[in-house]
Amino acid sequence: MSDDSKRHEKILAAKVAVSMIDEAMVVGLGSGSTAAIAIELLGERVEQGLDIIGVATSKESARIAKHCGIRLSDLSHHPKVDLTIDGADRFDAQCRLIKGGGGALLHEKIVAFASKKLIIIADSSKRRDPLGGFPVPVEVVPMAVVPVKEYLDQLGYPSVLRVRDDGHTPKLTDEANVILDLKIDVVHDPEKLALQLQSIPGIVEHGLFLGMADMILFGEGDHVIEMTPS
Numbered sequence: 359m360s361d362d363s364k365r366h367e368k369i370l371a372a373k374v375a376v377s378m379i380d381e382a383m384v385v386g387l388g389s390g391s392t393a394a395i396a397i398e399l400l401g402e403r404v405e406q407g408l409d410i411i412g413v414a415t416s417k418e419s420a421r422i423a424k425h426c427g428i429r430l431s432d433l434s435h436h437p438k439v440d441l442t443i444d445g446a447d448r449f450d451a452q453c454r455l456i457k458g459g460g461g462a463l464l465h466e467k468i469v470a471f472a473s474k475k476l477i478i479i480a481d482s483s484k485r486r487d488p489l490g491g492f493p494v495p496v497e498v499v500p501m502a503v504v505p506v507k508e509y510l511d512q513l514g515y516p517s518v519l520r521v522r523d524d525g526h527t528p529k530l531t532d533e534a535n536v537i538l539d540l541k542i543d544v545v546h547d548p549e550k551l552a553l554q555l556q557s558i559p560g561i562v563e564h565g566l567f568l569g570m571a572d573m574i575l576f577g578e579g580d581h582v583i584e585m586t587p588s
């Protein structure tokens with residue numbers, strides 16, 4: 359699938375999601391290229407007079423939102439978010455997600471959890487049944503990265519430390535943690551993996567979003583498909 363076709367599908371999905379935003383809502387602003395399209399479309403509606411408050415899930419989404427004229431707040435001032443629009447790296451038929459390709463999984467999950475509704479927007483290449491085809495990111499406190507990596511190896515989950523473009527400096531998250539990408543082709547039992555990861559001290563969060571998405575909107579050709587958890 360070409361990048362142009364993917365972008366076309368992302369725009370279609372983002373348009374539908376942004377049309378669901380109403381006056382005076384507190385809106386969670388996701389991270390990544392698809393969420394960025396939604397933020398830009400939301401900025402257009404704000405320019406036309408829509409009054410909303412945005413809560414960003416990353417420094418980058420805050421930067422884009424500010425550029426688009428969207429008023430920003432945070433969870434300390436607005437702990438309840440009406441609607442969050444975010445992207446995903448993979449989703450399955452049960453609306454289970456792998457997220458964190460852009461490294462913003464921790465803030466994304468916190469904002470998603472604070473949201474009454476989480477809408478995921480994507481292109482059709484992100485759909486995978488069974489879930490997989492993308493490394494599962496795990497955010498780790500830097501001092502724990504060696505033991506956590508060794509423990510994950512023992513569990514049968516080899517991982518790679520995410521590095522910057524120079525090929526060796528660890529890429530830091532917005533919370534100055536590091537990311538281990540688990541090399542799992544197919545996540546046969548996402549719930550079991552999530553429980554295993556949650557039980558390891560040093561792991562701050564993982565990129566499996568289970569039971570969180572209320573709706574997935576994905577472009578397929580010139581159409582938008584709506585999926586809700588069964």
Ligand code: 5RP
Nearest residue numbers: 390391392445458459460462
């Ligand atoms: C960032 C994310 C993104 O939502 C995910 O990586 C999708 O990005 P894109 O829309 O660029 O494909 O989880 O942490």
